[in-house]
Amino acid sequence: MISQEFVNKIFNQEKKFVSRAITLVESGSDSATELLKAIHKNTGKAYRIGITGPPGAGKSTLTNQLTKFYRKQNKTVGIIAVDPTSPFTGGALLGDRVRMSEIGVDPGVFIRSMATRGSLGGLSKKTIDAADILDAAGYDYIILETVGVGQSELDIANTTDSTIVVLVPESGDSIQAMKAGLMEIADFFVLNKSDRPGSESAIMALRTILMMRDHTENDWLPNIIKAIASENFGIQEIADEIERHKTFLEQNQMLVKKRAEHFRIRIKEIVELKIKENLWRGDRSMWLNNSLKKVVDGEESPYQIADLLLSNVIFNSTK
Numbered sequence: 001m002i003s004q005e006f007v008n009k010i011f012n013q014e015k016k017f018v019s020r021a022i023t024l025v026e027s028g029s030d031s032a033t034e035l036l037k038a039i040h041k042n043t044g045k046a047y048r049i050g051i052t053g054p055p056g057a058g059k060s061t062l063t064n065q066l067t068k069f070y071r072k073q074n075k076t077v078g079i080i081a082v083d084p085t086s087p088f089t090g091g092a093l094l095g096d097r098v099r100m101s102e103i104g105v106d107p108g109v110f111i112r113s114m115a116t117r118g119s120l121g122g123l124s125k126k127t128i129d130a131a132d133i134l135d136a137a138g139y140d141y142i143i144l145e146t147v148g149v150g151q152s153e154l155d156i157a158n159t160t161d162s163t164i165v166v167l168v169p170e171s172g173d174s175i176q177a178m179k180a181g182l183m184e185i186a187d188f189f190v191l192n193k194s195d196r197p198g199s200e201s202a203i204m205a206l207r208t209i210l211m212m213r214d215h216t217e218n219d220w221l222p223n224i225i226k227a228i229a230s231e232n233f234g235i236q237e238i239a240d241e242i243e244r245h246k247t248f249l250e251q252n253q254m255l256v257k258k259r260a261e262h263f264r265i266r267i268k269e270i271v272e273l274k275i276k277e278n279l280w281r282g283d284r285s286m287w288l289n290n291s292l293k294k295v296v297d298g299e300e301s302p303y304q305i306a307d308l309l310l311s312n313v314i315f316n317s318t319k
């Protein structure tokens with residue numbers, strides 16, 4: 001049973017309780033669902049920023065510097081760093097939190113590492129729930145920094161308001177191969193470590209791809225910003241571009257539509273997950289195992305067995 005006192009402490013941005021709430025969400029228990037229902041009315045105020053890109057592009061450094069920028073503006077920031085699942089513990093490898101130790105002690109910053117837990121899109125299934133908690137806690141900006149795994153990183157675009165793809169000059173040779181996936185989710189690009197050789201050719205490759213996109217004069221066209229995050233170069237321009245994109249979405253009534261589409265996708269995923277969880281409860285697994293011989297012997301096809309199972313689920317009857 002989730003107490004109102006617990007919910008209120010989240011609303012008051014008490015870090016200890018925000019942390020407990022995210023831990024509860026990661027557990028996937030019924031109490032987690034109850035909590036998420038209770039806090040939903042307080043969500044929707046934060047602006048969600050996704051930062052993604054190949055490994056080694058400097059995403060954590062950029063996140064660190066962007067957070068410092070927002071803190072100077074007296075804005076609060078919640079960060080979810082999605083790490084690869086540890087092969088030993090199943091938990092998050094806490095590299096991002098180590099690198100962000102400087103901002104981690106700031107009372108206006110909350111940092112949480114979450115494991116991908118096998119999610120191909122680079123986001124843990126519980127990441128969006130955790131972002132909701134940070135939203136309800138009143139953080140102005142929520143930054144989701146995701147595992148840089150290339151084209152399978154697409155689900156971040158279905159989670160955040162603005163998506164930043166971070167590349168480095170060395171990405172130039174692989175940009176053509178990326179364009180079918182990671183390249184298409186960017187609201188704008190950051191070419192980090194732009195003092196390195198090859199930065200201009202990488203920018204030219206990006207511009208060539210962007211010019212080939214179908215668009216009208218009213219469409220948002222992703223910009224390319226040069227940065228050296230380790231030296232705080234380009235951070236102001238990145239923050240300005242985030243604000244420019246936010247303004248564009250709001251002025252064109254696209255922010256509400258975008259968030260509604262995110263909810264549609266999320267609700268479908270929740271329903272599908274619940275169906276999957278419930279499907280093999282009871283004696284259905286045993287029934288399936290007992291039916292395999294008929295398939296192996298050619299008496300029935302896998303589709304017939306699947307139809308029978310679905311009939312059992314839909315009509316709650318034993319066939």
